[in-house]
Amino acid sequence: MDVRTFSGGEEGLPPGACGLLTAIGQFKLGSVLNAAQCLQYRGRTGAGLTLKGVYPYEADNLFHFHIMFRDPSMITELEGVLENWGWRFEGKNPLIQKKCYNEYDMPKMFHYRVTTPPAEDMLYTDQISDPMMFIRKKVTEFNIKYLDDARIFSSGQDTGTFLTAFQLDDTIKVFDIYQYSDRNLSSVQAHMRWPTSSGRGLWWGPQPIALGNVSGTHNGHLSSDKSNAMALEQLGIALHVGTDSEALFKEINYLVYGGYTLQEMEWIISRKFPNEVALMTDEDRERYTELTADPILNRFKISGPTTAIVQIDDLVVALTDRDHLRPFTIGTNDRITLLASEERAVVAAAFAMGENVKIFNPDAGKLVAFKINNGVPERLAYEWKKTA
Amino acid sequence: MEYQKDWPMSGKKLPENLIVQTEGFPTEAHKLIRRTFIVHDESKKLGMHNIGAEFRVKVTSAEEEPGKGCIHCGTCVIECTHNLERPDLPFGVFWVEEIPVDAEGNRVQPDDDEEVIFVDKILHINQDECCNCKRCVKECPTGAIQVYEERDYHSIGCELTDHRVINSALKRSRGLPMVGSAHHGALPSKITSEWLIDAAEILSPQRDNRHEYAGNMHEAYLGKRRARMKVASPIFDVNQSYGSNSHEAFMARMMGSIKLQRPFFTGEGFIHPDFQSAFQHCIIQFGSGGYGPWVELDKFAGFDIKYGQDAKKGKGGRLNGPKNDLEIALLRCVEALKTLTAPNPQHLQYSIEELPMRVETLRALLGDHKLIGADVYGTAWNYREIVVALAKAGFDYITIKGGDGSTGAAHNVDLQNRGLNTVYLAHIADLALRQEGLRENVSLIAEGGIMDSFAAFLVLLAGADFVGMGMRQLHPLGCTLCQRCHTGQCAWGITSRRYGDRIDPEHGSNQIYEMNQSWIHDMEGLAAGLGMSTLADVVGSRRFRYHGSDPLLYETFGKKEWKSQLDHVIPPTRGFSVLKTEKESYDENKSCIEENLSRISGDTLEIDVGVDKMGSKTLNLIMKEASKRGVEKFVLRNAGGQRFIGTGVKAKEIHVHGLSGNNSFSFTRDVKITTYPTTAGKTRIQGNVQVGVANTSNPSEINISGEVNDLFASYAVSGKFRVAKGGGVRNLLLFKGGLPEIWKEVNPAKYEDWTKEEIYDELLLLYQKRKAKIEKMGWDHYIDTFGSLLADRIPPVGIFGLDKDKGMGDYFMEYAQGGIGILLNLFDLPSPIGFYACSGMSAGASYIRGQVHEKQLGVGVRKEGTLIREEDRTFLSNEIKEFIDVFTKIDIDPEYNSQLLHFANRFEREREELLNEFCKIVPV
Missing domain, CATH: 2.160.20.60 (Glutamate synthase, alpha subunit, C-terminal domain)
Structure with missing residues (x-):
């Protein structure tokens, strides 16, 4: 497999896969990784992991970037671009051991510790004072502008995303993921991809898609992709990867930060059948109608198959499409929660961890959310909404 | 036959004493014909909604054409079956009225034998019902009938709002269904003109395929991996289902395909058990309606999955109740006389990653040597991804369906806005597979709008291994594209079961054979003209040029010659498990498999799956092999979601302790299966299934x-x-x-070693028995005999x-x-x-x-x-x-x-x- 193809050459057509497993709470990384591999049959190659807690949180303005460079000759120039934006590199390390490049044809990847400019500088250049908002804006800008040369595929404060265009076992090997086993991880998201659209390999294809402390995995192909993207566009939210999946993650992030309840988020994204609406209470129907009649939120509705799991800071939100065109299973107890494309992965992970979990398949279109409190997952009620 | 009912076409009530002749000549001997008349009935509507007849049916009288005019024999009354307004009437465009008169010419009661001396015979023509099928023209013994376009119907409107548009709007305003069928060539197609096929010159001289080994197209294989079928024709028939075709039309096409040594694609209506001797030549299709008993599947040559009902976008396929007669219902295992819907999607494969799951389940059922194919329509933007995904999923062939193809029933608006050109689709599919290094893993069949041997050859040059021509196979059986397939009134007996006996299956199959051979000879000449010797030389060589006005085709084929090789082809580097043969999988897991097999105890085998320790395929192989060794009862411990458990396994009992994965127990037969919760280590695993x-x-x-x-x-x-x-x-x-019961009794295995000739004899023998029964009982009574068989089902x-x-x-x-x-x-x-x-x-x-x-x-x-x-x-x-x-x-x-x-x-x-x-x- 050559990097050109995986990186979006003219004829690039990436093999990939679509299996999801997310574990939150207290778990053994190795068990999750092993269990996730039982979903590898769901596709081919293009696999990624997001580990929350892989880097220690240091400060509000310190972020960990993973950057891949298509052309090694561009590294210095692009680092210069970032520095000209006022960012300071506190450290730089290769993400991949050199010997892996012998076996795999991959872009060069590095880990940077980055601090944002002082608040007055951010206000001066971008009218933003919050470092996280600044990161989200500038990383998006960078990824769009330098699409053909480089991609910042991880930019969290304590999370790290690791992607390859290969299978999950290759991803684990390339990044030597087991070295992070002793870190204080509170969640791990695994994704094995088979593209359902003409994605562009390593540059666009594998998931989790991460931006700041938001990372998401999705199995499906939204036929509402254009409509969803248009709504975000009108809110000034740009897509830096450009896929239907990214749009969905950003919708969820927007709604969480917009103070919508989980119930309302479900109504907006995974719209109810007309006859369900008819059977709602008058009060619910009025609110439902108000939300879905909003021209922007109206375009947030997803059509097409979906299982999606999104992590936003300590919050994990997951849902399927209303028609349940994709399977989704959750297993939970008072220490861990496992969310996966298939019951099989949940059983395998629980078995490997020696855990007994209560397994359930959320109803079609239902949105489920968990909050990680002191390392322990807590299921959130439908009425929950972000208050601060 | 006498018929006395309201006659709606004229809006008048028929006289009480009128006799309507619906059967042929002669009338009773004593009724001497005094006078004859030919009358065109007027349309029953006036004003804007008097759409009128689309075709003019002209019957000439003896006065007009002495010695050649109408003799009022009634043949046309029998032959014409088209009556959309009143399908319950036993006649179509023509009917004959007999008016009895006495010796003085006075009108008398028809049953007054003393008085009736003469009859006046009036041939009525209701040309509103004519669809230009030309059955009457071809069958009239005196050649007195002509059918041609009715000017007043066609010459209204202007270029972009012509009679089609105006009459369509009027029909919609009357609530009439906008369904059409068999539109092949009704609208312009870019496959028919403005193409040049190259010619070889000095460096690679033209050859003569009549005398040299050149242009040979009689040796090829459908399927490129373990499952292969040797074929002797680059032209295939296409999927047309039993039920949409009459028994005889289906049989003629099937026999024609066997004679041509090509697979016969059954369509999604399953097949008739009388044809079981020929199962080995047939590829059974699984449509989204899933019609059929789904037994003995491993006796067919292959299994074909139809993805999408693209000719019926968003509406699903539909078999109207009247066409779902008692015999059809019995064969399809559904309830009779109900309108059936085949949904748009294949619900078992919503997603691209579920394709290999489906294939691996079918492989578990059918083994490595049966073909598994996918029928997909050409889409606008992501066709490349689709064909690559299908190839990677392990399909043996992909049928590319181009937009110019025909259909048995579709909404007119879908037909008018149909998909991409077949040449273009074959081209992009071929390139996508080549780019991925998968081209020699999968065969491509391209169909849709292929009019003749030139177009067929063009599609091969564009990259297809084979071409499908469906509509064309029906012409030797009589099809004149009257576009009434969906009505069940086909006068030629092709898409009407009642009139199927108008086709002689053996004769029809011979004509189909000859027509295809003629085309193949054309194509062999064209290939030889390019200096080529075999079909492989032709496929994908792109020795053509487009010089027409379509920008897409011009951009692709009009500017320059395609390079011989693509840049950056990715050879497949990983052996995907779905592509591995059973033997390869067996060898890889030999110790595990044999260790488990060594534990067979009598007719029972207990297997510890170990949650995630054993792969789905390995488990399936153990169970199948054990079954061959006499195991009838399986007990699976600690199942952890392994897929397709039990598929392809002949057993009486299967007990699964733990979780059963996707597609488990699919295609199983006569087996009792029970799942149980279990505890593995500390983990409680419910007896759930995925x-x-x-x-x-x-x-x-x-x-x-x-x-x-x-x-x-x-x-x-x-x-x-x-x-x-x-x-x-x-x-x-x-x-x-x-x-x-009829499906429980079939035993196609006994025909596996039969020669083609023996199979023909068996098919014809069974057909003669069927025909004799229908002749004796009449169609309606014959069909009624299936009622008790339907009622006996559980x-x-x-x-x-x-x-x-x-x-x-x-x-x-x-x-x-x-x-x-x-x-x-x-x-x-x-x-x-x-x-x-x-x-x-x-x-x-x-x-x-x-x-x-x-x-x-x-x-x-x-x-x-x-x-x-x-x-x-x-x-x-x-x-x-x-x-x-x-x-x-x-x-x-x-x-x-x-x-x-x-x-x-x-x-x-x-x-x-x-x-x-x-x-x-x-x-x-």
Whole structure:
């Protein structure tokens, strides 16, 4: 497999896969990784992991970037671009051991510790004072502008995303993921991809898609992709990867930060059948109608198959499409929660961890959310909404 | 035959004493013909809605053409079958009126034998019904009939708003269905002109295929991996189903294909058991309606999956009730005379990653040597991804369907806005597969709008291995593209079963053979003209040029010659498990397999799956091999979601302790399967099953001691399906009406070594028996004989207990076709079911305990209140009793066990009251 193809050459057509497993709470990384591999049959190659807690949180303005460079000759120039934006590199390390490049044809990847400019500088250049908002804006800008040369595929404060265009076992090997086993991880998201659209390999294809402390995995192909993207566009939210999946993650992030309840988020994204609406209470129907009649939120509705799991800071939100065109299973107890494309992965992970979990398949279109409190997952009620 | 009814076409009531002749000459001997007339009946409408006749039917009289005019023999009355306005009448465009008169010419009563001396015969022509099929023209013994376009119909409007547009709007305003069929060539096609095929010159001289080994197209293989079928024709017939075609038309095409040594594609209506000797030459199609018994599948040459109903976008395929006669229903395992819907998607494969899952299940069933194919329509932007995904999923061939193709019934608007050009699709599919290094793993068949041998050759040059020509196979049987396939009134007997005997299958097959051979000779000449010797030289060589006005085609084929090689081709570097043969998989896991096989004890084998220690394929191989060694009972311990458990395994009992994965128990037959919860280490694993379990199956019974996910028992034909708890969405989708005896009795294995000649003889012998029976009994009575066979079927039953906090999901029993579903609602959930319940259900019933709001019902069904019929109550009582007997013996979980006991006690003590809590949902 050559990097050109995986990186979006003219004829690039990436093999990939679509299996999801997310574990939150207290778990053994190795068990999750092993269990996730039982979903590898769901596709081919293009696999990624997001580990929350892989880097220690240091400060509000310190972020960990993973950057891949298509052309090694561009590294210095692009680092210069970032520095000209006022960012300071506190450290730089290769993400991949050199010997892996012998076996795999991959872009060069590095880990940077980055601090944002002082608040007055951010206000001066971008009218933003919050470092996280600044990161989200500038990383998006960078990824769009330098699409053909480089991609910042991880930019969290304590999370790290690791992607390859290969299978999950290759991803684990390339990044030597087991070295992070002793870190204080509170969640791990695994994704094995088979593209359902003409994605562009390593540059666009594998998931989790991460931006700041938001990372998401999705199995499906939204036929509402254009409509969803248009709504975000009108809110000034740009897509830096450009896929239907990214749009969905950003919708969820927007709604969480917009103070919508989980119930309302479900109504907006995974719209109810007309006859369900008819059977709602008058009060619910009025609110439902108000939300879905909003021209922007109206375009947030997803059509097409979906299982999606999104992590936003300590919050994990997951849902399927209303028609349940994709399977989704959750297993939970008072220490861990496992969310996966298939019951099989949940059983395998629980078995490997020696855990007994209560397994359930959320109803079609239902949105489920968990909050990680002191390392322990807590299921959130439908009425929950972000208050601060 | 006498016929005296209101005659609607003229808006007049027929005289009481009128005799309408609907049978042929001669009339009774004593009725001497005094005078004859030819009358064109006027249209019954006036004003704007007097659309009038599309075709002018002109019958000349003896006066007009002495010695050649109409002799009032009545042949045209018999031959014309088209009557859309009054399909119940026994005649179409023509009918003959006889007016009895006495010796003085006075009109008298027809039954007055003393007085009736003469008759006046009037040939009436209702040309509103004419579709220009030309049957009457070809059959008229004196050549007195001509049919041509009616000017007043066609010459209205202007170029962009012509008669089609105006008359379509008028028809819509009258509420008439806008369905068309067989439109092949009705609209302009870019495949027919403006192409140049190259010619070889000095460096590679033209050859002469009549005298040299050049342009040979009689040796090729469909399928490029382990499954291959040797074929002697680059032109194939296409999928056209039994039922859409008459028995005779289907048989003629099938025999023609066998003679040409090419696969015969059955279409999605399954096949007739009289043809079982020919199964080995047929590729059976699984359409989205899943029609058929789904038995003996490994006796066919292959299995073809039809993806999408693209000719009926968003509307699904439809078999109208009148065409679903008793015999068709019996063959398709559905209820008779009901309109059937084949949904748009293939529900078992919503996603691209489910394709290999489907293929690996079919491989488990069919083995490595049977072809598995996919039919896909050309799409605008992502066709490359689709064909690559299909190749990687392990399909042996892909049928590319171009937009110019025809169809048996589609909405006109879909036909007018059909998909991409077949040449272009073949080109991009070929390139995409080459780019991925997969081209020599999969065969490409391209079809749609291929008019002749030139177009067929062009498509091969563009990259297809074979071409499909469907419509063309029907011309030798009489098809004149009158576009009335969907009415069931085809006068040539091609798409009308009643008139099928107008085709002689043997004669028709010979003509099909000759026509195809003629085309193949053309193509061989063209190939030789390019200096080529074999079909492989031709495929994908792109030795052509487009010089027309279509920008897409010009951009692709008009500017320059394509390079011989693509840049950056990716050779496949990984052996995907789905592409591995059984032998390779066996060898890789030999020690594990043989260790397990060594544990066979009598007719029983116990296998410890070890949760995630054993792969799905390995488990399947162990079970299949054990089955060959005489094992009839399997006990699986610590199952961890392995897929397709039991598929392709001949067993009497399978016990699964733990989780059964996707597609498990699919295609199983006559087996009892039970799942159980288990504990592996500290982990409690419920006896649940994942997606698509027990699909397309005929088990004796399946008992799930837990919960099912989506699509449980979808397409299942017969058997008992019991589920302790509830399920996801689309459970019992397209649940069939039971397996009839005729399908239990088939034994195609006995024909496996038969020669083609022996097969022809068998086919013709059985056809003669059938024909003799129909001749003797008449069509209607013959069809009625299948009524008792239908009634003898035992429909499948799916019964669910439901859980404490989860009822049944949406689309329960969607499009069900005769099976029965029951929701016991053990925990008394206030709303035990989701939405769109039983939507599109054409037959069968659903019994639900608890509240079902009208708004939860799907389309085309209604809810009956309390069960008042004793049969309902007896049936339900028996099913509940069996359910309780099964699941009270299994430790599911304490809460469930306790609730089940509570329910069982209530069933014993308050049975009548409990039965009163059920409602019944039935089709409208």
